[in-house]
Amino acid sequence: MQIMKVDPRALKENPDRMRQTKSSPQADALMLATIKAVGIVQPPVVAPQTDGGNGYIIDAGHRRVRLAIAAGLDEIEILVADAANDNGAMRSMVENSVREPLTPVDQWRGIERLVALGWTEEAIAVALALPVRQIRELRLLANVLPAMLEQMALGDMPSEQQLRIIAAAAQVDQKEVWKAHKPKKGDTAPWWQIANALTKKRMYARDASFGDDLAQAYGIEWVEDLFAPADQDGRYTTNVEGFLGAQHEWMTSNLPKRGAIVEVNSWGQPELPKKASQVYGKPSKSDHTALYLDRDGKVQTVHYRMPEVAKPKGAADDGSSAGSNSNAVAPPKIRPDVTQKGHDMIGDFRTDALHDALGRAPIEDDMLMALMVLAFAGQNVRVDSGADGTFYGGKRFSRHAVRLFDEHGKLAFDQDTLRVAVRSVLIDVLSCRRGMSNSGMVSRIAGEAIGADEYLPNMGSEEFLLCLSRQALEASCGEASVQPRSKVRETRAALVEHFANEHFVHPAGRFAPPADELLDWIRAGAATDVIGSGGHEDDDGHGEDLGEQQEVHAGEKRDHDDPQDVDVGSEGEHDQDFDQRAAA
Structure with missing residues (x-):
């Protein structure tokens, strides 16, 4: 570099300078007073024009040159540097970063300029001693509404999470939300309200039980979350309805034996059948399995146990009443085919x-x-x-x-x-x-x-077959070529075993x-x-x-x-509520 004196008015501004955000009037007034008192302490850095001209382009010191002109100086000292192949983009950015931190908006503009010149995000991060994550975060500003960028250029920045939400939204949505939440002059923006208004629930691929075929059938397109940990699947979709539909179809197709799909209550807990007790230890073969979707849309599994059906007083194993009057004629009890x-x-x-x-x-x-x-x-x-x-x-x-x-x-x-x-x-x-x-x-x-x-x-599950009467079960035996048993529960067990490997649909x-x-x-x-x-x-x-x-x-x-309205087909072969109505 060499030092020389020139008229500051002969210097040309660099259109690719990094710092484009205007300084405050108070800061300009302080520098102007300093220049008038002692002159320019650190000469601006310039480079020869590369477009064939004889002048110099300012690399660093635009504000000093502008205020020297305002102070009426006829000459100032400058440092002449060799012309850079990137028009001084990196040199200008480094110099400005060291002198006074650039605003995030100016940093982003500088990064985009360097990317356009062929710099990679990793190379920029090494040169500026910044994490690659921060470089990528700043590049999110490319998707932000210009009016919001102006507010951010004043130093009023949202948090990283808020910025990600804003940048992920469409420009038309950003414009509408900004119109509703735009701050008054001098105030800070309510970024949390803006981000909340633009929030779209994300459903992550790592929580999906379904495969690519169902994802395609339900129109799900995965988007990569650039800020997810490297060892974690960060793909997500905002198509919440399609994600939940695909999850529900997967549950329907993968129901285990004695399985059922249940809803959740307002606290996100599964709504088990009446009188069911959840099994927290190792489930037994006779226990049931419930599948449900939690608040994140992830398939969860719980096991529950139904109480044993109490036998009617005096009932024998063969369904007859012990000690009853043999001469009494019991009224016929006709149970409907399906409860x-x-x-x-x-x-x-x-x-x-x-x-x-x-x-x-x-x-x-x-x-x-x-x-x-x-x-x-x-x-x-x-x-x-x-x-x-x-x-x-x-x-x-x-x-x-x-x-x-x-x-x-x-x-x-x-x-x-x-x-x-x-x-x-x-x-x-x-x-x-x-x-x-x-x-x-x-x-x-x-x-x-x-x-x-x-x-x-x-429908050949224990839970559904419990809803069928004896005559309906025996009719199903005829269709399935299963020999009816003397006891209803044995007939039902035989049908459950038979239909475990076959598809049964009741007429x-x-x-x-x-x-x-x-x-x-x-x-x-x-x-x-x-x-x-x-x-x-x-x-x-x-x-x-x-x-x-x-x-x-x-x-x-x-x-x-009526909490007593339960099916007792395993022994009594009749619903209690139906028995009561028949007796009445």
């Missing part, structure tokens, strides 16, 4: 199979449209969804409708996008679950139309509705169409007989109100 709990389970089986079929089975476009009409003719169009709780149309369905619009708000979509949207709406609407979310006849018609029977799980669980009920539903719908808005009729046109509906709801109320 209320059995119908509840069938409703869940049908719904899950229907949703699987709607998501994966080949369905023609015209059939999809017909199913859509059927879905909104269901009993549950409030909508009480069998897939995700209760909601009221509009806002819920808008998440599917927005897929059909382009960035300019125009209705524009391809056939694949339309199919995904229609399938999603059908999954939200159609349900066979018992209670408020039951779509009634239409869900069974839809399930039969798309072959959802093929997606029904194996009552299939989707095809009885022909007479279907015709009644069609006639009721036709009558409603004829009567129109000016007429009146007692039947509301929903798919099932009113008496049957009342019986179902009465049964549900009884299930909730």
Whole structure:
């Protein structure tokens, strides 16, 4: 380097200088007073122009040159350095970093300039003595709204986690949130509120039990978390609905023997069946397994034990009553083929199979449209969804409708996008679950139309077979070529063993509705169409007989109100609640 004197007005500013954030008026006033009193203590560093000119470009000292001109100095000393092949980018950044720390925004601009010149993140980190993680964090600023960058350039920076959330959001979302939370002049920004408004829940690949096939089927795209530990799978998705759907399908396909999928309560704990006690030690062969999704969407497993069914007083092993009057004629007790709990389970089986079929089975476009009409003719169009709780149309369905619009708000979509949207709406609407979310006849018609029977799980489990009467069990034995036993529990055990390696679906669980009920539903719908808005009729046109509906709801109320309503088919072969009604 050589020292020489020049007119500060002849020096040219470097367009690639690192420090672009303006200094405060107080700092400028202090330096100006110092220059007027003692001159420039440390000469600015300049380099010859590389574009063919004869002048000099400032590498370091733009502020000193500017204030020397303001002080009216005709000449100042400068240090002339050799021209750098990166136009002094690294030299300027190092000099500014040592003199006074650059703001994170200026650091980011310098890093991007160096990257554009061919520097790697690792090389920049070594040259600046900074961790590579910090270099990558600063590069997140490239995804930040310019208006937010201006606030950050003032030294008002969010935390690393807040910056990651902001940078991961779309610019249009950042603009909307910044408009709502923009601070007044001189105030700091409420970054925690901004980050909270832009937060999207992340579901991590390391918590997924499903494989790539289900990920693709549910439209899950993994994004790499650059800040995850090196030894940890940092991939994640914000498609929470798709992740949970894939997890649920995996659980359905991988249920163990005596297994069931359960919901969780508001504390995130599994809701086990009534009277069940959780097993905290090593489970026995007779214990049950419950699968559920925790708050992170991870599949969890617990084991539970059901209490042994008490024998009626005086009952012998063969089902007869010891010491009873042999001359007394007991009234016949006829148990229904399937109990209320059995119908509840069938409703869940049908719904899950229907949703699987709607998501994966080949369905023609015209059939999809017909199913859509059927879905909104269901009993549950409030909508009480069998897939995700209760909601009221509009806002819920808008998440599917927005897929059909382009960035300019125009209705524009391809056939694949339309199919995904229609399938999603059908999954939200159609349900066979018992209670408020039951779509009634239409869900069974839809399930039969798309072959959802093929997606029904194996009903040859101990839990479901406990819901069948003796005559229903013996009928199942005939279909499976299993010899009925003298005791019901032995017959059931034989069926459980037989169906362990075969797929069993009880006839009552299939989707095809009885022909007479279907015709009644069609006639009721036709009558409603004829009567129109000016007429009146007692039947509301929903798919099932009113008496049957009342019986179902009465049964549900009884299930909730009477804690003794349990199935005792292993010995007594009759539900206690049914026995009580029969005796009455």
